[in-house]
Amino acid sequence: MEAPRALARIGGALYLVIIVLGLWQEAFVRDRLVVSGDAAATAMNIHSMEPLWRYGIAAEFVLLICAIVVMWVLYILLRPASRDLALLAVFFNVVAIAIEGAVTMSLIETLFPLGNARYLEAFTPGQLQALASLSIRSHGYGFGVALIFFGCFCIVTGALIFRSGYLPRLIGVLMQIAGVCYLIDSFALLVAPSLANRLFPAILLPALVGELSLSLWLVTKGVNADQWRALTHAPRPVAT
Numbered sequence: 001m002e003a004p005r006a007l008a009r010i011g012g013a014l015y016l017v018i019i020v021l022g023l024w025q026e027a028f029v030r031d032r033l034v035v036s037g038d039a040a041a042t043a044m045n046i047h048s049m050e051p052l053w054r055y056g057i058a059a060e061f062v063l064l065i066c067a068i069v070v071m072w073v074l075y076i077l078l079r080p081a082s083r084d085l086a087l088l089a090v091f092f093n094v095v096a097i098a099i100e101g102a103v104t105m106s107l108i109e110t111l112f113p114l115g116n117a118r119y120l121e122a123f124t125p126g127q128l129q130a131l132a133s134l135s136i137r138s139h140g141y142g143f144g145v146a147l148i149f150f151g152c153f154c155i156v157t158g159a160l161i162f163r164s165g166y167l168p169r170l171i172g173v174l175m176q177i178a179g180v181c182y183l184i185d186s187f188a189l190l191v192a193p194s195l196a197n198r199l200f201p202a203i204l205l206p207a208l209v210g211e212l213s214l215s216l217w218l219v220t221k222g223v224n225a226d227q228w229r230a231l232t233h234a235p236r237p238v239a240t
Helices: 004-033 039-048 050-078 083-109 118-122 125-164 169-191 193-199 202-220 225-232
Strands: none
Touching (some): 004 050, 004 225
């Protein structure tokens, strides 16, 4: 309560960690090991660079831990603007984090068909490679579903930032645009995968701009502490 700027900087720093880990997983793990449309090449890559795949899985759970802390920080920082909307944002993000944690198990399942267990001899190499690819594909769709709820979180968070007065309204608008982009991308994946392939990754660039803007502002500027405290200690309206 007495150090909103320090809290904002902690949240912003962890948000940057989330962004860096997410980009690293996408660009240097999955894009490097997963060959689209080639289950055999993907299986060979994962088998030969299994430690990298496991590091990516571990990084995902570190990311989720950071996301929980960031959610708590943003709730504290934004609840003076509207406690009800801040709680709504938390609910959306809790669902998103829970789904993302659950679908990360699919990345672990990818390793099982590529192991050396004797029971795997019941399957042909092609079948095992297909099973591994199906787990990866399942993760992709599950992650898309998680982003639906995260997109809603971004929209509500953007509205809170816009009305707060102690954070730039432009960042609020950018966060809402980020949320809309996540929703478009995820629903396109579910109802029109070919369209989603054409939209990705360009559709997510505005999302990166919005989230990066928020995290960098929190790290470098924090919040306007006087306005934040004024709203925090302001008397709440009594319903009649």
